[in-house]
Every structure is written in C-alpha cells, then in structure tokens.
C-alpha cells in the first residue's frame with residue numbers, strides 16, 4: 494500500500510531499496526598514528542570523467558567518516574566475490590577491523606587491500622550533507638584494476654557473486 498507523501502515507512506524503504514543490487518566497496522584511509530581505517534559501502538559510484546570524480550554516501554552516525562575527512566583522502570577498494578568475510582570484518586562495530594587484514598599503502602598513503610578487483614585512490618573534492626547522510630565526492634588521483642576476479646555483490650540483505658550471461662552461455666555451448 495502506498496502512503497501519503499513524506500510518510501514513507503523506514504522498514505519498507507529499506508526493504509524495497511534492498512531489491513536494488515549494489516557493489517561492495519571498502520573505503521579506506523590513514524587515521525591517527527598511521528593506523529589504517531575503513532568502512533564498507535554499497536553506495537560507491539562514478540560521478541564525472543572530466544574532471545575525474547567518484548563518490549560514496551556515509552551515514553551521519555559513521556565513526557569512520559570524521560577520520561576520512563580528517564585525512565582529506567580515501568581509497569575505494571572494490572571487493573571480490575571471495576572477500577565476503579573481509580567485508581563482514583570491515584563493516585563490524587567494536588572490533589579492530591584491520592586485524593589480520595593484508596594491505597599496502599597507495600602513493601598517497603591510503604590502504605590498498607590485497608585481493609581486491611580494483612581500487613580508486615582519491616583526494617576529497619567536496620562533502621555535501623544530504624538527509625541523514627553525507628555525500629563524499631573524491632577527485633581521482635590514481636586507479637588500477639588488480640585482478641580478473643568477479644566482484645562481491647549485495648542484494649536483498651545477502652552477499653552474492655556475479656555471473657556473466659556470456660560465460661554461462663559459452664559454458665553450456667562449448668564447455669568453456
């Protein structure tokens with residue numbers, strides 16, 4: 494049942510929007526004392542080619558957002574299908590998210606996680622308050638595809654893998 498304007502129930506909003514699949518991207522930065530910091534987002538997107546801009550949305554309650562803003566830079570790490578446990582670790586609260594996590598610093602000093610599909614290293618260009626989130630726009634400084642692995646996806650509250658219809662078809666036809 495639809496409701497009058499401005500009275501969208503939060504549970505229904507989450508449920509319906511949960512039917513929209515997203516990528517799973519770890520936003521990392523360098524915190525105090527060169528500590529790696531990070532959070533998982535499903536809201537990463539490319540914004541502009543010229544100038545090269547990307548963005549993500551952070552909840553206003555995020556404890557990691559002030560660290561990202563303090564550093565003035567971040568790296569967007571596109572997680573691979575075999576990195577569900579890493580995603581759970583980096584989205585958990587009250588734990589050392591980087592305990593046992595392998596990474597190397599980018600040229601700017603942001604953590605690039607081992608085993609990701611690709612990464613995009615950015616300086617913060619703009620931060621816009623929108624509703625209960627902040628839109629963080631990054632200007633791309635460096636970027637690279639790291640592997641041919643398939644990406645981790647999030648859909649209807651659960652993780653999944655990506656299958657190309659072309660490769661499924663080729664598999665059926667010629668056992669490729």
Ligand SMILES: Cc1cc2nc3c(=O)[nH]c(=O)nc-3n(C[C@H](O)[C@H](O)[C@H](O)COP(=O)(O)O)c2cc1C
Pocket residue numbers: 517531532533534535536537550551552554555556557558580583584585586647
């Ligand atoms: C698949 C997935 C997508 C998420 N997307 C976002 C997002 O777009 N923005 C956000 O602020 N938090 C998102 N979260 C929650 C954060 O990963 C994290 O749990 C939350 O920010 C709390 O940590 P923080 O206080 O360090 O930010 C997502 C979590 C998961 C598992």
